[in-house]
Each structure stands twice: as C-alpha cells, then as structure tokens.
Amino acid sequence: MDAIIWEWVSFFVRWTHVMAGIAWIGSSFYFVHLDLSLKQRPSLPEKAYGDEWQVHGGGFYHMVKYLVAPPQLPEHVTWFKWEAYATWLSGFALLVIVYYLGARLYMIDPAVMDIHPISAVAYSLGGIFLGWFLYNEFCESDLARSDLKLALSAFAMIVAFAFIYSFVFSGRGAFMQIGAMMGTIMAANVFMVIIPNQRKVVASLKAGETPDPTLGAKGKQRSLHNNYLTLPVVFVMIGNHYPLAFATRYSWIILALVIVMGVSIRHFFNTMHRGKPSPWWTWGITAACGAAIAALSAAGPAPARRAVVEPQGAQSELFENAQLVVQTRCSMCHAERPLWPGVGVAPKGVKLETLQDIRAHAGAIRVTAVLTHSMPPGNVTEITDEERRILKDWVAVE
Structure with a gap:
C-alpha cells in the first residue's frame, strides 16, 4: 500500500x-x-x-x-x-x-x-x-x-x-x-x-x-x-x-x-x-x-568514467528467477541497444541488463509490472501471471 x-x-x-x-x-x-x-x-x-x-x-x-x-x-x-x-x-x-x-x-x-x-x-x-x-x-x-x-x-x-x-x-x-x-x-x-x-x-x-x-x-x-x-x-x-x-x-x-x-x-x-x-x-x-x-x-551514450563493480557471489534462487523474467520479458527494450523493432533507445533511459540495473529499478518494476500491468505495454512480450508473481515475491524481499 x-x-x-x-x-x-x-x-x-x-x-x-x-x-x-x-x-x-x-x-x-x-x-x-x-x-x-x-x-x-x-x-x-x-x-x-x-x-x-x-x-x-x-x-x-x-x-x-x-x-x-x-x-x-x-x-x-x-x-x-x-x-x-x-x-x-x-x-x-x-x-x-x-x-x-x-x-x-x-x-x-x-x-x-x-x-x-x-x-x-x-x-x-x-x-x-x-x-x-x-x-x-x-x-x-x-x-x-x-x-x-x-x-x-x-x-x-x-x-x-x-x-x-x-x-x-x-x-x-x-x-x-x-x-x-x-x-x-x-x-x-x-x-x-x-x-x-x-x-x-x-x-x-x-x-x-x-x-x-x-x-x-x-x-x-x-x-x-x-x-x-x-x-x-x-x-x-x-x-x-x-x-x-x-x-x-x-x-x-x-x-x-x-x-x-x-x-x-x-x-x-x-x-x-x-x-x-x-x-x-x-x-x-x-x-x-x-x-x-x-x-x-545519435552519438550514443557517454562513456563510463568509472568501472562499475557488479555484485559478486551466488545469487539466491528467488532473484535468479526474477532476473530471468526481466531479461526475457523486459530487456529487449530496456537495453543499451534495444532489440525490439522501432525502439531506438531504452524507454525513459531505464536499462535492465545487469544485476545492478535490475536491483536499482526494483521499485519501478514493482509499480509497473506487479501493482499495475502497464509493463510490458499491451503485454507485447506475453508475460504470464506466474512470472508477475515471481517478480512480486522478489521485490518483497529486495
């Protein structure tokens, strides 16, 4: 709430x-x-x-x-x-x-x-x-x-x-x-x-x-x-x-x-x-x-000025499942180079490719994919109710 x-x-x-x-x-x-x-x-x-x-x-x-x-x-x-x-x-x-x-x-x-x-x-x-x-x-x-x-x-x-x-x-x-x-x-x-x-x-x-x-x-x-x-x-x-x-x-x-x-x-x-x-x-x-x-x-994003350290160590099964959902249902648009036809850049600049990206946007994922179904738009990637439940369980403990 x-x-x-x-x-x-x-x-x-x-x-x-x-x-x-x-x-x-x-x-x-x-x-x-x-x-x-x-x-x-x-x-x-x-x-x-x-x-x-x-x-x-x-x-x-x-x-x-x-x-x-x-x-x-x-x-x-x-x-x-x-x-x-x-x-x-x-x-x-x-x-x-x-x-x-x-x-x-x-x-x-x-x-x-x-x-x-x-x-x-x-x-x-x-x-x-x-x-x-x-x-x-x-x-x-x-x-x-x-x-x-x-x-x-x-x-x-x-x-x-x-x-x-x-x-x-x-x-x-x-x-x-x-x-x-x-x-x-x-x-x-x-x-x-x-x-x-x-x-x-x-x-x-x-x-x-x-x-x-x-x-x-x-x-x-x-x-x-x-x-x-x-x-x-x-x-x-x-x-x-x-x-x-x-x-x-x-x-x-x-x-x-x-x-x-x-x-x-x-x-x-x-x-x-x-x-x-x-x-x-x-x-x-x-x-x-x-x-x-x-x-x-069209010149592309600014080059990274610092090396970004990804989280290390084994990930929990809960997060691994959520990560799989995000990468299969969301990352084709929310990426450095989107794969979805007609999408030139990640919508609103939100990228969901790395562990750090996904964790940083946990709150937004909850609002757009769990509390509401505004993402994916028109459910074009056919995310299932079970996959939304996986996301819900993950953000609850994130």
Whole structure:
C-alpha cells in the first residue's frame, strides 16, 4: 500500500506543478505581449506610458500602463505572484519526492561518480542556490547596462553548470538539475526582485513620494529574462521522459542548443508583438539547432568514467528467477541497444541488463509490472501471471 500512496502523492504533486506552471507561463506570456504592444497616444492619462485595446470573450478591454506608477494608488491592485510561487514550491516538492528520495535511481550513476545520496542532494542544492547567487550578481553588476552582455553571461553560466554536472550526476539527474536551477532563477526573480520593487513603489505612493523609476526598470528586465527562460525550462520538464535528450554523450550541448532555440522562438513572437517586421530568420536558427540536437543524440551514450563493480557471489534462487523474467520479458527494450523493432533507445533511459540495473529499478518494476500491468505495454512480450508473481515475491524481499 505504501508504494501506491507514494505513487499518487508524486502524481498529484506533478499535476499541481503542471497547473501552476500553466498559470504562470500564461500570465507571463500575456503581460510581455501586452507590454510590447502598447501604443503611445496624445490622449493618454497623466504619467501613462502607453495603452492597447484588446478584444476577448465577447468584450473589449482598454489596457493602460504607467511606466512607474499612476499619480494616485488605486483602491484595488491585482498582484501576479502566487502562480510563480506555487510553481516553484510544487516543483521543489517534486524534486524532493522523485530525485532526492530516489537519488540512487535518478541522480546517481556509479559509472559517472559513485557518491552517497546525501552528497548528491547537497551537490544539487548547492548548485541551485549558487546559480541564483551568480546570476543575481551579474544582474547587479555593470553587465546589466547591456542586455546582450548580461544575457550572454547568464547563458555561459548555465552551460558551464550543465557541463560540470555531467561529471557528477547521471544524464537524467544532470538534465533535471539545470532545469531546477533555471526554474529557481525565474521564481527568485519574482520573489526577490519584481514583487519587492513593486511593494517599494506602492509604499512611495502611499507616502506621497515619487517612486524610483529604476525599480520598475529592474523588474522589467528580470521579467524579460523569465520570458526567455520559460521554453527551455518546459523542454527540460518534458525531456526527462526522452532519453535521447538527457542520456547521450553530449547532453550538456543539447541543453545549450535548447536554450538557444527557446530564445529564438520567443524573440520571434516578442518582435511580432512590438508590431515590427517578423524576424523569420529565427526559425532558421531554431531548425538548425533542432537538427544539431538530433545529430548529437545519435552519438550514443557517454562513456563510463568509472568501472562499475557488479555484485559478486551466488545469487539466491528467488532473484535468479526474477532476473530471468526481466531479461526475457523486459530487456529487449530496456537495453543499451534495444532489440525490439522501432525502439531506438531504452524507454525513459531505464536499462535492465545487469544485476545492478535490475536491483536499482526494483521499485519501478514493482509499480509497473506487479501493482499495475502497464509493463510490458499491451503485454507485447506475453508475460504470464506466474512470472508477475515471481517478480512480486522478489521485490518483497529486495
């Protein structure tokens, strides 16, 4: 029963994360679109920067933006912050449930670096918060005077972390680590800069003072960074289901190309929202990056950096029987070189060829082949009820 409860906890947290992410991305994309489409007109109210008429849901909306703040504080102001907070909190909870508590399975690869799960969690948390610290330092330095220099510095930092973690974690663990780092930067931008700056503006208005215009400018810069990071983060969320993205020799380069693709796509739409000629060349960059990613993924897995020591000694009859079931019913797909037609790589990067592989995935085997019959898909390998019972008896004592 504990495995069932844990599986549903993971599912509901993941669902919450997806729902919160949709809300955050939707509001972020909308406000960037609105901000870029504003028009300056002679009839604007005092201190207004621009306005835009929009139609949706059978009605018309007249949106007016004040670059710093209106002359007087309105009675009611809607704050867009909880979407970001809920996305990060649910994402961190999912990181703990899936990766930190399952570090042996999803983060650690003895062929890369044989570390203790507690060390893996410490390396992960340290990298996430170090990434935010360095990025924030870039934004507070003279680099912030140039949007291009600041963006390139942040990009180089993220790629450097991706390269370093490819020597620390498994391919999947390293990939998700960078996604968590980028997501934390985005949420921290809201929590540490955008919302506090807006509160300072509100406090100035209440005190009858003129708000500092640099507060809004900094918030806008961070908001634009979030806008460009969104698509790469979404790719990482989806990509952890596709081994060709994370379990290959050049996964850190693939991640760098994904960031370029995301920036290119957002640049196209952001330019459109400004009412300027569409930069169709961005789709050429996107297609070239996609082709490069496909080519890099064909290079195969990263070579083992350590010799993996297989368990020694005679195996119990129970495990030998379970091993036989797995190797005859599962390993034709879950292998370094799958034998099943149409399967190019092991599904989700799960390989069940060695004793160590099978033992490491005992929990997953229990959920997919014992508690449920989701594996093999459609029972294509014709696993029998007796064989499932053998697996059940084995995982009960494993």
